[in-house]
Amino acid sequence: MRKILNGLKIGIKFTFLCVIAIVVILYCSSVLRIKKTELPNDTTNKVAGFYALKENSMDVLFLGTSHAYYAFNPGVFYERTGLNSYVFAGECQPIGVTYHYFIEALKTQKPKLVILDLFSLLPSSQGCQTSGIIQKNLEDLKTSENKFKALNLLEDEGERFNAKFDLMLYRNRWSTIEDDEWIYPLETHFNSNFGYTAGWPGSNEVFERPVYYTSEQQKPIDEQLSYLEYIVSLAKDNNIELILFKTPFYEEIEDFKTMNMLQEFACLHELPILDMNLDYNKYDFRFDEDGDVWHCNVRGAVKVTNFIAEYINSYYEIESNDAQLYISDYEDLYFSTLQTLFWTLKDVEQLSKIIDYTDLTLIVTYPGYEKTVVKEKEQKALYNLGIDLNFEEESQNHYVAVISHKQILEKMSSVQAIEYTGSWQDHYVFVDTSFDQHTSIDDKEMTVDQKGINIVILDNFTKKVVGSICINTVEEFKIDY
Numbered sequence: 001m002r003k004i005l006n007g008l009k010i011g012i013k014f015t016f017l018c019v020i021a022i023v024v025i026l027y028c029s030s031v032l033r034i035k036k037t038e039l040p041n042d043t044t045n046k047v048a049g050f051y052a053l054k055e056n057s058m059d060v061l062f063l064g065t066s067h068a069y070y071a072f073n074p075g076v077f078y079e080r081t082g083l084n085s086y087v088f089a090g091e092c093q094p095i096g097v098t099y100h101y102f103i104e105a106l107k108t109q110k111p112k113l114v115i116l117d118l119f120s121l122l123p124s125s126q127g128c129q130t131s132g133i134i135q136k137n138l139e140d141l142k143t144s145e146n147k148f149k150a151l152n153l154l155e156d157e158g159e160r161f162n163a164k165f166d167l168m169l170y171r172n173r174w175s176t177i178e179d180d181e182w183i184y185p186l187e188t189h190f191n192s193n194f195g196y197t198a199g200w201p202g203s204n205e206v207f208e209r210p211v212y213y214t215s216e217q218q219k220p221i222d223e224q225l226s227y228l229e230y231i232v233s234l235a236k237d238n239n240i241e242l243i244l245f246k247t248p249f250y251e252e253i254e255d256f257k258t259m260n261m262l263q264e265f266a267c268l269h270e271l272p273i274l275d276m277n278l279d280y281n282k283y284d285f286r287f288d289e290d291g292d293v294w295h296c297n298v299r300g301a302v303k304v305t306n307f308i309a310e311y312i313n314s315y316y317e318i319e320s321n322d323a324q325l326y327i328s329d330y331e332d333l334y335f336s337t338l339q340t341l342f343w344t345l346k347d348v349e350q351l352s353k354i355i356d357y358t359d360l361t362l363i364v365t366y367p368g369y370e371k372t373v374v375k376e377k378e379q380k381a382l383y384n385l386g387i388d389l390n391f392e393e394e395s396q397n398h399y400v401a402v403i404s405h406k407q408i409l410e411k412m413s414s415v416q417a418i419e420y421t422g423s424w425q426d427h428y429v430f431v432d433t434s435f436d437q438h439t440s441i442d443d444k445e446m447t448v449d450q451k452g453i454n455i456v457i458l459d460n461f462t463k464k465v466v467g468s469i470c471i472n473t474v475e476e477f478k479i480d481y
Helices: 002-031 041-050 066-071 074-081 094-103 125-127 131-139 145-153 156-161 171-177 222-237 253-268 298-315 328-345 348-356 377-386
Strands: 060-064 087-088 111-118 241-246 273-275 360-366 396-403 407-414 421-422 427-434 438-441 452-457 465-472 478-480
Touching: 041 087, 041 298, 060 066, 060 094, 066 087, 066 111, 074 087, 074 298, 074 328, 087 094, 094 111, 094 131, 094 145, 125 253, 131 145, 222 241, 222 407, 241 253, 253 273, 253 421, 273 298, 298 328, 298 348, 328 452, 328 465, 348 377, 360 427, 360 438, 396 421, 438 452
Parallel strands: 060 087, 060 111, 111 241, 241 273
Antiparallel strands: 360 396, 360 452, 396 407, 421 427, 427 438, 452 465, 465 478
16 A cells, blocks of 8 residues: 555656646746847747737738738828738748637737738749748747647648747757847737838839739649638638738739639638739839839838728728827837838939828928929929929029928919928928028928929828938939938
């Protein structure tokens, strides 16, 4: 009997020690994670930033691949809709992982609408959906049953085991890990970009992309289509509106055929499906000016986000959970986007198109010059901005105008020098064209040291000064900073 009791005691102690060991390993794997913040695909910041959100604060979620986090800008989206949103997406994320991200999101959020990027279902995405990508997308999720189920997407049993415990993944370099490499999820890691990544424009050339005309269909991989069904069911079960979406990219004919099939899928499930590849010119999206082979840049993201925002405003009535909660953060993101657009301006046409997608006030001054290089095409570009100074007849006139949405709010034109004072967007504006040109905002000089049309740009949403430029009309018709 004593031997039996001793055996039970040993068994209980052993079991207890095993439980403690498992708890310690799970705890350390949850608390001590390696940062995966390589730009621009900063997986750690995107996932940790989602966990840092206040519960039930998001009205809209964007799910999917890097196509989503390059194309959807929550700052622009908030400015257009007044709704809180987050891009909970991952690099080349397989649709199966997206399904588990959706499950994870519903633990803390109750979105009214989900926009699902469809790229992971297309043939062009299959080559990048490796086991390494699956692990990368799942590593920063909190340890849970959902994460363990998601790891079953890994075919190799050894990879599945190691991926369950971050400490096992990095066992070969424990001794070399620096203190600043760890991330501690029990702390708050707020993502001020709300999951968005801004792509810097790499080209200002406009290329025509192939256009396909066929009704042929190509079915996605069965397992992937099943996960799409799961996502549709999960949205329906939680009374969440779902929009299927494809951002503009250089699609191949096989992608086009697969989108034909997904159009039919959406029809059968009574879901809206928006494919910006079908008529990207209609949305004024230009390759490669607004994006590269796969991803939107910051200019393209403004256009795509405006498109989806206008669609939602037209067809949905969504009341925000707490529209004021992150207003300053969304304003900061929106303003930083405007500044990026501003510093990538190459010509007057680009400025004109930015005005089409933003809410800006322009303070325009021109002191009159005898020599100009404004030709007919350039004159039309100025008219398109709302600047109605006729250089053929009035190039020597002094000119001051306040323009918003290409409409003139105030205007003065004279052969004599003009002095103007006013208040716009809570800013004090002073203009004096006596000595070439002088424009100040809140007593800060904003005149660009060039000869031509000086323009100070004010944002009507954040009420901040974006910057100033000069359209050089004397030496060469171009934008100077």
